[in-house]
Amino acid sequence: MMIKYIFYFLAFVSVFSALMVVVSKNPVHCVLYLIMCFFSIAGHYILLNAQFLAAVHVIVYAGAIMVLFLFVIMLLNLNTQSEPHKSTWLKFAAAITSGLLLVILVGTLKGSETMVMPLGNPNAGLIKNLGITLFKDFLLPFEVSSILFLVAMVGAVMLGKKEIK
Amino acid sequence: MISFLIYKTILVIVIFAVSLVVAMYSTYGERKIAAFMQDRIGPNRAGPFGILQPLADGVKMFMKEEIIPDVSNKALFILGPCIAMLTACMTGVVIPWGAAITIGGEKYSLQITDINIGVLYMFGVLSIGVYGVMIGGWASNNKFSLLGAIRASSQMISYEVAMGLSIIALVMMTGTISLKEITEQQAGGNWNMWNVVYQPVGFLIFLICAFAETNRTPFDLPECETELVGGYHTEYSSMKLGFYLFAEYINMFISSAVIATLYFGGYNFPFMHDLGLSENLITILGVVALFAKIFFFIFLYMWVRWTVPRFRYDQLMNLGWKILIPLSIGNIMLTGLITLLRQKYYF
Structure with missing residues (x-):
C-alpha cells in the first residue's frame, strides 16, 4: 500500500x-x-x-x-538578449515534427498494456546477481561496450589536445 | 513496528547531533591547534580555555544582518547552502558507528541502515555535494563567485574519479560494498589486519582525494582572497555563509569516519574478543575506538593545513589527472593480479 x-x-x-x-x-x-x-x-x-x-x-x-x-x-x-531569433516558420516546423514523434510514441506504446512481462527473479537488480549475470551470460557485449567507452575517451582527448605545430 | 521507528528516530537524531557537535568543536580545535603550531594561545576568552567559543561564533553568525543580493537568483541563492548542508549530513546514515547493543534481549545495531550498496551510496552523495557549491556560486550573479564555484566543482569532479578508482581496489579485495561487512572483515584475531596494511597505495590516494573533496589545504583553491575576493561564497552573509563553512567541517568529520571505517578497521580494536569482556562493553569500547580514530584524522586534516602550503591550480589538476588516476588504475591491476594468484595458490 x-x-x-x-x-x-x-x-x-x-x-x-x-x-x-x-x-x-x-x-x-x-x-x-x-x-x-x-x-x-x-x-x-x-x-x-x-x-x-x-x-x-x-x-x-x-x-x-x-x-x-x-x-x-x-x-x-x-540570457534573453543573446538568444537567437527564431522565425515563426521554424517554430511551426518544430511543432509539427515533435507532434509526429508524439504520435509515433503513442502508437508504439498503445499495444503495450496487454503485454505482460514475465516475472523474473525479483532480486535480479541486486549487485551480486547483476554482477554474475554481466560477467557470465553477457561477458562479450559487456566487454565490447567498454571498447566503445575507450573510443569515446580517446576522441575526447584528441579533441581537447592543443594543436602541435 | 513502533519500537523500530522509535529506535531508528533516536539513532538518527543522536548521529545528527553528534556530527553537528563534533563539527562545531572542530572549529575550536582547529583554532587551538593553529595557535599551538604558531606558538600562540588561541581563543581563551569565552568560558574556561575558550571552550564556549563555538557557541559565541554561532550566535554571531545568526545575529549578523542577512543580505541577499538584488540581482541574484533568490530561490537558488537560498538552495545552495541548503544542499551543501544536506549532503554533508547524509553520508552518516550508512557508516557503522558500532556493533549491536543488546537491551532486554533485543539487538540494536548502531548503524542507521545497512544497505548493501553502502560504498556507492556514499559516493553518490559525494557527487551531489558539488551542486551546493555550483548553484550557490552561480546564483550570486557575481563573476568572482562563479569563478570560485567553477574552480571548486572542477576540483571536486577531478578528484572524485581517482577516489572512486582507489575504492574499487578495496572493493575487489573485500568482495563487498556494504560498509558493515567491510568493517566486520577487519575484526581482529588470526593476523587479520586492517585494510590499510593490504591497500597502502589505495589508502594514500583516498586520503589525498578526501583532502581535495573537502576543500582543505593544500587543496583549498576554491577559497582564495588574493585571486577571487572570497570564493564561491563571496556574496553570502549571516548563517548562509555559516552553513557553507560548517558543511566543510561536517564533511571533514564524515570523511574521517569513512577513512577509519574503510581502511582502519572502523569500530574494531586490537584484542577485542580476547579480553573476555561482555558484548555491550565491547560495543561501547568499539564506539570509543572509532571516535579515537576519527579524531586522529580530524587532527591530521588540521596538522596538514597548518604545515603545508597550497598548490597552484595547474599543479592541482596535474596531480589529480596525471598522477593519482594512473596510480590508482595500477593499484587496481596489482590488486586483481594478487587476488588471482591467491586463488590459484591458496595463500
Missing part, C-alpha cells in the same frame, strides 16, 4: 520535472529540473529493487553528466 503511494509520488515528480525541463525559460532551471527528474527515476529503480542501478544512475547522470551540463550553461551565460 505504502509502495503504491510512493510510486504515485515519484511518478508525479518525474512527469512534473520532465515537463518543467521543457517549459522553463531559464536554461539553468531546466538543468536543475532534469537533475530532479533523474533523482525520481532513481527512486523508481529502488522501488524495483534495483539498488545498484539507482546508485549508479545518481552517480553517473546526476553526479557527473549533469554537472558538466551545468558547467557549460553557466559559463555560456545565456
